[in-house]
Amino acid sequence: MNQLGQQGKRAARQLAQLTTAEKNEYLFQLAADLETATASILQANQQDLDQATANGIPEPMIDRMRLTENRIKEMAAGVRQVAGLPDPIGNVEKMWQTEDQLMVGRQAVPLGVIGIIFESRPNVTTDAASLCFKSGNAVILRGGKEAFYSNQALVNLMQQTLKNRKLDTGMIQFVSDTAHEIASDMMRLTEYLDVLIPRGGAGLIQRVKNSATVPVIETGTGNNHVYVDSYAQLEMAKEIVVNAKAQRPSVCNAIETLLVHEDIAPQFLPLIEQALTEKSVELRADQQALNDLETATLASEADWSTEFLDYILAVKVVASIDEAIEHINRYNSKHSEAIITDNYQNGQRFLKEVDAAAVYINASTRFTDGFKFGFGAEIGISTQKLHARGPMGLEHLTSMKYIVYGNGQIRE
Template sequence: MQAIQKIGQAAQTAAFELGQLATATKNQVLLAMADALEAATPTILAANQQDMAAADANHVRQVMLDRLKLDQQRVKDMAAGLRQVAALADPIGELVQGWQTESGLQIAQQRVPLGVIAMIYEARPNVTVDAAALTFKAGNAVILRGGKEALRSNIALATVLQTVLTQFNLPATAIQLLTDTTHETAQALMQLNEYVDVLIPRGSGRFIQTVVQTATVPVIETGAGNCHVYVDADADLAMAQKIVVNAKTQRPSVCNAMEKLVVHQQIAAEFLPQLAAALAPFHVELRGDAQAQAILPQLIPATAADWGTEYNDYIMAIKVVPDITAAISHINRYNTKHSEAIITNNYAHSQQFTQQIDAAVVYVNASTRFTDGFEFGFGAEIGISTQKLHARGPMGLTALTSTKYVVRGTGQVRP
């Protein structure tokens, strides 16, 4: 049996055992994992420093290095995520609905684990812990394949988590990390239909589409974030400026960062110079259409390719529109169904925007940076689904379950 098949078989066996665990046991394990992570901080950071040095030597962009970097606070945040997941209600066994049929059958729909979840993701070591925490609490085994840039960090993190599993006499194979980061192994995982129930990729839009096109196991699309903020004619411009600066600069390398600004022509001449001044300290490269350039001559002309591009960098493109209908049309044409925001004091416009924008999360007068499982109260998140089937938006515990029907009778047969 090939190595990847053995990994899949071991995960399937572990998933059955995890599906039978009591909630109290799962919570004890998660809390122990949190304590173990904090205790292992020096080892984890030493491994991460090696990854950072190698990535820097390979000229990885600074904003991508931010995704890779771990420090003491980020390790504490991962531990906090584990504790928050332990505090959440266990979805397994939850009664979704129940009823009695005319024939007297008692039908109950209840939540069950998905089984074996595979994850393929780029250089984000925190995903290793977030994914392990959520899949474990929801009774699933997980197979993790992180980016080569984060391999040492991921090994250090996975080793800590696996050690805790063995301390509780649970199979370490409930959380497995592929240390072979070749494309061939990744492709084999994407086609491990016999053992993998669902695959969740996290990374750039191009990366996710490659996985979708290659995988034969079911895939939940996540992550690609060409996010917009629309500043309406009836916006509070001070509020708009604050939100745009936050959405663009607070952490530009992540999928919920704003990439495009859409501005109503009525307030563009007043708002854009103010915004450019506010963004200047962050050295954001501004691009724009002809109307935006007429207001800010220093803008780089936006090309057709700009409107659909997720920059993951200190770059922003600006589109000036005549009305909210044009704004919605533009956003729906170019967005990735992730997170979109309107800044307005016009209730009718806010309603139109929330009803007509096609995205997993739609904001009124708030930053797109809040699209996050932790911020939504889900604990950690396993990803942000941009598709419409099974799950959409930040995916917490419930998104990692399926359901089954339990039907009880008293001897009924169908006439």
């Protein structure tokens, strides 16, 4: 890890000197190289999938690590979108004159060397690397053992593209040892890492938070909710709930709990039960919701705070929007929350009172995504309130320095 850190520091200095055009040229070439290397990437990915199947990993989790031709095209599109975004580095936010006739400004600068510890999703590899590169940061990637072959193939490709452009391969590095001890060493690499970003399940994030001495930007688990208000259009609510739960249940912006106002529960619950049953979703409901559901089982207290990442949905009937907001703020992970309503006041109350990085009115939580928000690929979705919150794009990977112009001033 010390060697990777030293190489990262050296490469970060070179990377910080690249022009926007030089960074964009690399990224456009990388996108093309990803598409050209599709067959070899898929071959490496198949090794991971075969191993995961042999180890009995559930299908929703296998889907997280599965690459297809279309997903590789999406990865390449994400890289191109990052290349097309404005470069934040060097931007001066504003300048002002002090009483001492000094001109003072705030300028965006790279963080330096970023470490990323993540699990299972190989698209994180290119997303993170492209964002770090465009924002002038060297990156050290440590993926989970489940997607080892996919991640290794992708980093080898990115480093080859660096070599072809006479750039230091230390700009994008990969931790090839998946042992927990190596991850622990990375968490304490304070001499070389400027920030550490974990992406994965609750266990990984908590371990990094509790063990790291390197500053951490916490990306969150997604215990997300949809609240169907008494003023909701039920057909629209059904489509949103099905999408938010079943379109891809293994990702952090899928919902885990459905809250339904008691006034419309007798009409809506049978409707949504039929739609979710067709998607093989298991329902775990409170006692009141069970009255209007045929296939659900009784929910436990633990179900309200669980990120299932599976075809499982907790269901609760509430008496008011106040009860819905109280439940959400008690159990949520501050990721993404949605209300379905045609009542303007209720929608505005939900936006104001729910504590989450992204809050929706009449839309699926599945849109909490850097690509969908127009940031290009994302480095993660932060559930913190310091420095960055929500999908993290280029500007969240910068710090700032004060630049000061004088003409001989000294302080009295």
